[in-house]
Amino acid sequence: MIIRIMGEGQYRAPEALCDELNQIDNKIVALVAEGNAEEFRTELVKLISEIKEKGEAIGAEEILESDIIVPPEDLSFEEAKAIFTGAGIIED
Template sequence: MIVRIMGEGQVRLADSHLTELDALDDELLAEMENGDGPGFRRTLQALLTQVRARGEPLPDDSLEPSELILPSPDATLEEVRALLGDDGLIPGGG
């Protein structure tokens, strides 16, 4: 799966990592619904850290279509809310 982190670039991420990322996505969604700004910021950073740690960066000139687009690390709660689908940032999750 190709994942784009807005403002950073793309990484190739094995589908096997989606379960752990989905758990963070669920947590992020709950924090957003509760208006928990500090929790949201902490979980967003954890989600992006996991993607960076588990993914293989693609070259900057790579033109792969992104299957998943994640917000930049400094995105606000309101900006992320605008990106959300019905089931969070990661479609098809629990």
């Protein structure tokens, strides 16, 4: 699976990582629904860190279509309300 972190580039993620990311994504959806901005920020940073640490960075010269687009760490809580709804950014 190809994941783009907005403003930071693309990463190739193995299936096992996708399952882990889906769990974090689901938690973010719940936190946004609860209005918990502080924990939302912590989990968003965790999501992005996991992608960077466990995914394989794709060079800028390689152009691939992204399966998932992850918002940047500085996403506001108000913006998150429009993005992290329903199944979130990673569908089961």
